[in-house]
Amino acid sequence: xxxxRRILLGGVVTEVTVHGDALVAADGREIAASEAHHLAPAVxxxxxxxxxxxxxxxxxxxxxxxxxxxxxxxxxxxxxxHRGAVVRPEGCKWLNFEGEIVIVIGRTCRNVSPxxxxxxxxxxxxxxxxGLHDFRDTxxxxxxxxxGSDTLxxxxxxxxxxxxxxxxxxxxxxxxxxxxxxTTAAMKWDMNYLVADIARTITLSPGDMLFxxxxxxxxxxxxxxIVEVEVEGxxxxxxxxxxxxxxxxxxxxxxxTDSEEVISTALGGDWEYRGIRTPSRDLYPSTVEETx
Numbered sequence: 317x318x319x320x321r322r323i324l325l326g327g328v329v330t331e332v333t334v335h336g337d338a339l340v341a342a343d344g345r346e347i348a349a350s351e352a353h354h355l356a357p358a359v360x361x362x363x364x365x366x367x368x369x370x371x372x373x374x375x376x377x378x379x380x381x382x383x384x385x386x387x388x389x390x391x392x393x394x395x396x397x398h399r400g401a402v403v404r405p406e407g408c409k410w411l412n413f414e415g416e417i418v419i420v421i422g423r424t425c426r427n428v429s430p431x432x433x434x435x436x437x438x439x440x441x442x443x444x445x446x447g448l449h450d451f452r453d454t455x456x457x458x459x460x461x462x463x464g465s466d467t468l469x470x471x472x473x474x475x476x477x478x479x480x481x482x483x484x485x486x487x488x489x490x491x492x493x494x495x496x497x498x499t500t501a502a503m504k505w506d507m508n509y510l511v512a513d514i515a516r517t518i519t520l521s522p523g524d525m526l527f528x529x530x531x532x533x534x535x536x537x538x539x540x541x542i543v544e545v546e547v548e549g550x551x552x553x554x555x556x557x558x559x560x561x562x563x564x565x566x567x568x569x570x571x572x573t574d575s576e577e578v579i580s581t582a583l584g585g586d587w588e589y590r591g592i593r594t595p596s597r598d599l600y601p602s603t604v605e606e607t608x
Contacts, residue, residue: 369529398472415488450572498531
């Protein structure tokens, strides 16, 4: 396996390879990984994410998966990097982490089979699909502000090639305490399937990223928290949460809310434990009898 990272080296965007604790550029310049200013390991034209994929997450929501995955899109302006600050805007309080594995496309991909899809994948990296659930009441369908606000798509630290995604452990830690712990064996749809599914109707270009889903126990984090996502063979993506410098404007648009759906989603679908409702009755039916 080879790991390539994009960093600022002498003020210039530079690709480097990982050699132990050092990052080495093609011209021989070297810098310690701990001292480097990291950038996202690729420049996507689009970022696509699957809703539910891990059995533990599905069970947590007490729901059933549909016959095929559903997706949403994160704007490229949400991109962030290893050790980047994740902003929780002033006036919001339901910012959740979601540790994930990210597929990075290597060449133009359209209308391929799952068997062929691997040939179009450049490699893999780690992502944290942060969600600002304060806007879920207005953006639950599109997930635009929930998952697409600035800084909510950190990826990194590098792009790893020739990595076998099968049976790999994924863990998310908050301030050093494990909060998510699962393996890719628990995914309903694997990496090749996701690429082939999207590429049926959407052309995937080099650098495009597909977030492949998160396990159970996504929960809110606070300014000052350090969130790390560890994936076996891919390393560790680390980010810290900060407060936004300005409040959400009140003279336009829907405001952050504290509704039943907002709180329940942020706390792991706890509406289901009370038998109240499901997040989407048509696509994700409940496994419990709902209260009239």
